[in-house]
Amino acid sequence: MNQQVIIEVWGDLACFTRPEAKVERLSYPIPTPSSMRGVLNAIYSKPPLFHWQINRIEILNPIKFINCKRNEVKVKTDGKRTIVVDDMENVRTQRQSVILQDVRYRVYASIIKHNDCIHTIDQLYQQANRRIENGKCFYQPSLGCREFVAYFEKSDLMRLPIDHTQDIGLMLYDVFDLNKTEPLVKGKPYVSLFHAKIEKGIIEIPDFNDISVLKPGGCHA
Numbered sequence: 001m002n003q004q005v006i007i008e009v010w011g012d013l014a015c016f017t018r019p020e021a022k023v024e025r026l027s028y029p030i031p032t033p034s035s036m037r038g039v040l041n042a043i044y045s046k047p048p049l050f051h052w053q054i055n056r057i058e059i060l061n062p063i064k065f066i067n068c069k070r071n072e073v074k075v076k077t078d079g080k081r082t083i084v085v086d087d088m089e090n091v092r093t094q095r096q097s098v099i100l101q102d103v104r105y106r107v108y109a110s111i112i113k114h115n116d117c118i119h120t121i122d123q124l125y126q127q128a129n130r131r132i133e134n135g136k137c138f139y140q141p142s143l144g145c146r147e148f149v150a151y152f153e154k155s156d157l158m159r160l161p162i163d164h165t166q167d168i169g170l171m172l173y174d175v176f177d178l179n180k181t182e183p184l185v186k187g188k189p190y191v192s193l194f195h196a197k198i199e200k201g202i203i204e205i206p207d208f209n210d211i212s213v214l215k216p217g218g219c220h221a
Helices: 033-043 121-133
Strands: 005-014 050-059 065-073 092-113 145-149 151-154 166-174 192-198 202-204
Touching: 005 033, 005 121, 005 145, 033 050, 033 092, 033 121, 033 166, 092 121, 121 151, 192 202
Parallel strands: none
Antiparallel strands: 005 092, 005 151, 050 092, 050 202, 065 092, 166 192
């Protein structure tokens, strides 16, 4: 990838929930590519025109897990009404969670332009870099759960990744088909997986269309 943006993302808490943990939340030890794509979407996103491809994630702080109990609601809002927990029975529930504490990552990502995009790739990168440098975002990015706020800045590449190597095994890659024109607006769930490995604090992320990314129906492209 000749062009890419490099940002550092950090926060006090993070939870990159394993999909097999349906009842109690259990975080992966590292962020999923979709979670970091979500951070970049919060900064700069035009779904019909391009999508972000995460290339590499570097772990800058030691991996630390903590246990906590959190209140959650079991219903979703339709965007037109407010959920008032005290007025509804059996809406609130408590869940035990295993989450990450004091996280910091360096994320390398490229812009994948769609066919109907009228802007040049240079124009897209220039606008993305301006927004990153000025700390602008469309909405507050988060680290897995909306209440775990993510902060970001352009990386100065000064921090070294931690000295940690681990085979994570199969890990969630994304929940949308990134080849679709509007994956986040009209796309249906499309779960993909990949074999994640930490090598001296670095996770290399394959391209979404790489054969190593497992997709529904055995489709790899």
